[in-house]
Amino acid sequence: MNSRNLLHPQIETLSMRDLSVLQEEKWRQQWDYVISRSPFYREKFAGATGTTPTLDDIRALPLTDKEELRKSQETEPPLGNYVACPPEDVNRIHHTSGTTGRALLIANTRRDLEVIARLGARGFFAAGLRPSDRVVHCLNYQLWTGGVTDHMSLEGTGAAVIPYGVGGTRRLIETIRHQRVTAISCTPSYPATLEQTLREAFDLEPRQLGLRLALFGGEAGLDSQRFRDTMEDKWGFRVRNANFGLSEVMSIIASQCEETNDLHCIAGDALFIELLDPRTGERLGIEDGISGELVCTHLEKACQPLIRYRTRDVVTVTGAGPCRCGRTGFRFRVTGRTDDMFNVRGVNVFPTAIHKVIVEHPDIASGHFRIVLAGPGPYERIRLRVEAAADLPRERWDGAARALENAIRGAIGASAAIEMLAFETLPRTEGKTSIIERG
Numbered sequence: 001m002n003s004r005n006l007l008h009p010q011i012e013t014l015s016m017r018d019l020s021v022l023q024e025e026k027w028r029q030q031w032d033y034v035i036s037r038s039p040f041y042r043e044k045f046a047g048a049t050g051t052t053p054t055l056d057d058i059r060a061l062p063l064t065d066k067e068e069l070r071k072s073q074e075t076e077p078p079l080g081n082y083v084a085c086p087p088e089d090v091n092r093i094h095h096t097s098g099t100t101g102r103a104l105l106i107a108n109t110r111r112d113l114e115v116i117a118r119l120g121a122r123g124f125f126a127a128g129l130r131p132s133d134r135v136v137h138c139l140n141y142q143l144w145t146g147g148v149t150d151h152m153s154l155e156g157t158g159a160a161v162i163p164y165g166v167g168g169t170r171r172l173i174e175t176i177r178h179q180r181v182t183a184i185s186c187t188p189s190y191p192a193t194l195e196q197t198l199r200e201a202f203d204l205e206p207r208q209l210g211l212r213l214a215l216f217g218g219e220a221g222l223d224s225q226r227f228r229d230t231m232e233d234k235w236g237f238r239v240r241n242a243n244f245g246l247s248e249v250m251s252i253i254a255s256q257c258e259e260t261n262d263l264h265c266i267a268g269d270a271l272f273i274e275l276l277d278p279r280t281g282e283r284l285g286i287e288d289g290i291s292g293e294l295v296c297t298h299l300e301k302a303c304q305p306l307i308r309y310r311t312r313d314v315v316t317v318t319g320a321g322p323c324r325c326g327r328t329g330f331r332f333r334v335t336g337r338t339d340d341m342f343n344v345r346g347v348n349v350f351p352t353a354i355h356k357v358i359v360e361h362p363d364i365a366s367g368h369f370r371i372v373l374a375g376p377g378p379y380e381r382i383r384l385r386v387e388a389a390a391d392l393p394r395e396r397w398d399g400a401a402r403a404l405e406n407a408i409r410g411a412i413g414a415s416a417a418i419e420m421l422a423f424e425t426l427p428r429t430e431g432k433t434s435i436i437e438r439g
């Protein structure tokens, strides 16, 4: 371990035992603060407010979900009655980027913003960003936290940050070349646009741009080793998912270090994390191989503190002990969302896991497919309609279906029944179409 690779070694290398002591200490203060200041929680936990529960005890408290926060903001606009600080302490207000439902307003105090930036910086530093870097931040600065809040986290590493935002690809390329920029923070899909402009307007190859590090937010493609390898090979930069979080909880909760492709939880001194069995809601131990829904409790938050907040993200723990990088925070992969999980003979199946298998077979499948769920389940097998690759002859469809069924059984542990469809049978409308068909 080399502590120069850690931004906050005294926190990032704490043993589980020392971390729990720190967490309990912060929690006692936070609980008193929330119960005395947040009307929402005073009401929600009426009857449980006599003595301070330990972090172990809180498993008995009801969960908080996003719908409750939305309702709270509707009834007491604009910020909701879960706000615990005086109005004059609010220092920055964002919107969630929410793809489902109405956006939430995310408000923070000066102190909250310092905590968010400190943790975010820890995440970007873990992913390899250093004070010697110059980084262009190419996310949208309008309303949502990806812009200015992530910008402050990038600055927290000591790197020089260029606030770029979205669009203006030609000028971005000029900026990168002129200022000898070494790192880019953007969405995983943006380099494709950058590449096109590089070739067309500058007659340059991606590698000639000289970027050494790409910091990406958590889109699904990042979990695919093939996707990352292809991109690293083309650009000569290191691909890191530096940005797993939720704006209502903490912009950056976890980030990849330089030693592993799994996400490190880096937020232990500001968040208490529980993993809950997606079916029973029972708390699970954080141990290798365990999968559960991520539920977060703020240990330090003044404006919109949350207790036992359901993220709906199901994660699988891939490392509970210390990592080679020296960090002790547990490592995990995001397995899917509880919203679209279904059960096949006792196995929890996520559409993202099926998607991953399908896109790993570009020779036989176009990547477009539908999951057919008849009735409420549980189901006997995964019924899929899968589009054949453009140039796959019809006589090979049967073989392709069997190959995909085998791959799904191997990867997910459930059997599948696949019907092949001709190329371009399924609509290509972006985002709006669900890949689950219920019948």
Ligand SMILES: [Zn+2]
Pocket (backbone or CB within 6 Å): 257, 258, 259, 260, 264, 323, 324, 325, 326, 327
């Ligand atoms: Zn590590």
